[in-house]
Amino acid sequence: MLFKSLSLAVASLVASSLAAPSEFYLKTTGSNITAHNDLYVEAYHTGAGLSDPVLTTVTANAGHFYLNETYLQMDIGQEFSYGFDLGGATNYAAWEFVEINAGQGVPGFELENNSTIVWNNTEFGGWLACDWWHGAPQLFWIVAYEEGAIPYPSSCSEVDLIPAAISS
Secondary structure (H helix, E strand, O other): OHHHHHHHHHHHHHHHHOOOOOOEEEEEEOOOOHHHOOOEEEEEEEEOOEEEEEEEOOOOOOOEEEEEOOEEEEEOOOOOOEEEEEOOOOOOOOEEEEEEEEOOOOOOEEEEOOOEEEEOOOOEEEEEEEEOOOOOEEEEEEEHHHOOOOOOOOOEEEEEEEEEEOOO
């Protein structure tokens, strides 16, 4: 019994020391569609270890994100991480899927000008919020070299993602 208690205490200490030091919400801004501004990213469960980022006004549902080197990750209160996965630009579309899945995700995220989250990749042209199939706006990424070539649906708008403080 003492060994079990000691093991749990050590595991708890290790887990707390691995916690992300600077967690934040991801908030949308800069949209020409008013309804796409001031929304927070939450993970919409789509399968085991898989989710789509949808946008909500409710901070209680919003994910707690952090930058782990150049990985944009979400703290789900478990020992494993969930990271931003950006679908490959393979279908000649003007935008592609974003997912929040178990694992590290893709590298290359940074805070540009100390204000906006971007993916430091030549293909990245920004973020897109679209009223899609989950009953809430969904987050996509814009393919830079296709930007403007294909018009977005009228339910979509370009947005910026900014870190917003998590108040206790």
